[in-house]
Amino acid sequence: MKKYKTLSIIFIIIFLSGFFWNLLKPCESLDLKKEIEACKIVLPEAENFSKKTGNPLHYKAFKFNNKTQKEDLIGLAFLTTDISPEISGYAGPIKVMVGIDIKGTINKIHIISHTETPSYMTTLNKFTAQFKSLDIKSKFKVGKNIDAISRATITSEAITRAVEKSFKSISKNILHLKITDTLDQKTSLDPNQISLPIILFIIASLAAILVNRGLRWIALAAGFIYFGLVKNTMLSIIHIANIGLLKIPKFNNAPILYILLILTGITCLLFGRIYCGNICPFGGLQEIIYKIFNIFRSKKFILTKKIDQHSKYLKYIIVFLTLIVSFILGNSNPAAIEPFLTFFKTNTSKLGFTFLTVVLIASSFYFRFWCVYLCPIGALTGLLSKISLFKIKLNDKCKGCKTCKEICPTNAIHLDKNQRPIIESSECIICNKCIKKCSEKALYWGKNKNEKTR
Amino acid sequence: MKKQDKIFILFLSLSFILISVILIENVYITLNPKTITLNIDVNKIKNDIKDAGLIPYDAKYWDIIKK
Numbered sequence: 001m002k003k004y005k006t007l008s009i010i011f012i013i014i015f016l017s018g019f020f021w022n023l024l025k026p027c028e029s030l031d032l033k034k035e036i037e038a039c040k041i042v043l044p045e046a047e048n049f050s051k052k053t054g055n056p057l058h059y060k061a062f063k064f065n066n067k068t069q070k071e072d073l074i075g076l077a078f079l080t081t082d083i084s085p086e087i088s089g090y091a092g093p094i095k096v097m098v099g100i101d102i103k104g105t106i107n108k109i110h111i112i113s114h115t116e117t118p119s120y121m122t123t124l125n126k127f128t129a130q131f132k133s134l135d136i137k138s139k140f141k142v143g144k145n146i147d148a149i150s151r152a153t154i155t156s157e158a159i160t161r162a163v164e165k166s167f168k169s170i171s172k173n174i175l176h177l178k179i180t181d182t183l184d185q186k187t188s189l190d191p192n193q194i195s196l197p198i199i200l201f202i203i204a205s206l207a208a209i210l211v212n213r214g215l216r217w218i219a220l221a222a223g224f225i226y227f228g229l230v231k232n233t234m235l236s237i238i239h240i241a242n243i244g245l246l247k248i249p250k251f252n253n254a255p256i257l258y259i260l261l262i263l264t265g266i267t268c269l270l271f272g273r274i275y276c277g278n279i280c281p282f283g284g285l286q287e288i289i290y291k292i293f294n295i296f297r298s299k300k301f302i303l304t305k306k307i308d309q310h311s312k313y314l315k316y317i318i319v320f321l322t323l324i325v326s327f328i329l330g331n332s333n334p335a336a337i338e339p340f341l342t343f344f345k346t347n348t349s350k351l352g353f354t355f356l357t358v359v360l361i362a363s364s365f366y367f368r369f370w371c372v373y374l375c376p377i378g379a380l381t382g383l384l385s386k387i388s389l390f391k392i393k394l395n396d397k398c399k400g401c402k403t404c405k406e407i408c409p410t411n412a413i414h415l416d417k418n419q420r421p422i423i424e425s426s427e428c429i430i431c432n433k434c435i436k437k438c439s440e441k442a443l444y445w446g447k448n449k450n451e452k453t454r
Numbered sequence: 455m456k457k458q459d460k461i462f463i464l465f466l467s468l469s470f471i472l473i474s475v476i477l478i479e480n481v482y483i484t485l486n487p488k489t490i491t492l493n494i495d496v497n498k499i500k501n502d503i504k505d506a507g508l509i510p511y512d513a514k515y516w517d518i519i520k521k
Contacts, residue, residue: 373466
């Protein structure tokens with residue numbers, strides 16, 4: 001359909017506009033007032049602060065001594081982003097002001113700014129309070145002496161590493177204290193975070209090519225357990241917004257995210273919506289709910305063709321809206337609208353739970369309600385699937401029985417003027433029901449040869 | 455219009471409204487982050503210090519911290 005070309009062009013324009021807007025906009029000038037206020041928070045006893053100087057950069061904190069009638073140095077305050085800028089959180093740099101006394105003990109830390117998901121940061125004060133009284137001999141280990149913020153391990157580790165590195169650098173170079181530990185701590189890469197997703201995508205792709213429904217359910221179950229329950233990492237419009245904003249975490253911090261993005265892109269370009277149909281944890285959940293409720297239902301809920309077709313454009317509106325808002329604000333947090341974030345991360349508002357409930361109830365009536373009509377990732381993978389190398393194709397054996405059209409759960413199959421089925425690849429989730437049910441074996445996986453396919 | 459269509463439009467409309475509200479809520483939270491503010495009960499701390507038999511030193515920045 002020509003409309004999919006238009007939608008693709010609109011997406012590219014929005015994405016590139018947002019990308020270049022955020023790339024070329026002038027950098028935020030140093031908010032000195034915020035930094036001084038943060039200095040006062042981390043060293044409340046100080047009466048005066050010097051300008052930020054030295055190597056590494058720091059503020060000196062002074063207090064008037066009545067006996068000597070002079071100002072005594074009582075501590076130092078410094079920004080982690082000045083000393084260890086290479087350490088960033090999940091969605092970008094986290095600006096932390098650290099206040100220490102002259103003996104090398106942390107008085108307080110204060111987060112000035114961050115771009116992490118707001119709903120996870122509600123216990124930030126409790127987290128930062130753990131750093132009080134840590135000194136150069138203390139361990140800075142998340143999971144040992146420092147409890148992480150629930151569901152925000154990367155953020156917690158980033159803050160901890162940044163505070164430790166900058167604190168020890170200041171203690172060594174300014175206070176001239178003896179530091180025995182190495183300052184450079186690299187996070188070790190877990191090879192399972194790379195190998196397991198690859199295996200999962202291979203199984204899902206084989207399920208599609210070999211038209212094996214058993215393999216498909218194995219891939220869906222594995223996706224639900226691994227990506228959903230174990231890793232709480234699914235493709236989200238937040239990631240697309242972060243790519244446009246150049247705020248993606250470093251590979252070592254989130255290798256699974258990179259692998260997920262790359263493999264989804266590759267399988268989309270090869271076969272179509274493999275991720276959506278055969279791996280997505282929330283998609284699998286909706287399918288299970290639909291199948292369970294269908295057992296008790298005598299009639300399927302079949303929508304009028306016009307309503308069904310027009311409703312499918314809603315997910316594109318959602319993509320464009322969330323991306324535009326994120327790019328204008330320079331922050332991907334507004335794009336956190338997807339209900340699977342609520343289901344798998346369980347750390348959200350009442351509104352989020354209400355929305356999740358509505359979607360799950362709707363899924364019991366309409367097959368994959370979220371995926372087909374609302375999912376922004378489904379919209380984008382659908383657009384990418386239009387240029388996939390391999391597609392489900394029709395041969396001359398077709399007798400026009402319309403079984404494939406009736407059996408397709410996402411209504412991705414329409415009939416042309418000659419009553420021959422056309423598969424809408426952007427809506428097809430590659431469940432292969434049509435191939436399985438076709439009595440004439442007229443449908444098959446074949447190479448897309450620039451035919452007039454949709 | 456069929457019953458199925460009516461129920462569907464109801465679900466879809468409700469979902470779109472909820473998405474819009476969540477989006478607005480997220481924008482509001484992004485522009486007014488709650489997590490940056492400190493909630494220190496200065497009077498409570500002063501009373502605790504007094505109870506301990508000490509005199510609280512009134513540093514210049516209590517007012518800023520209270521805000």
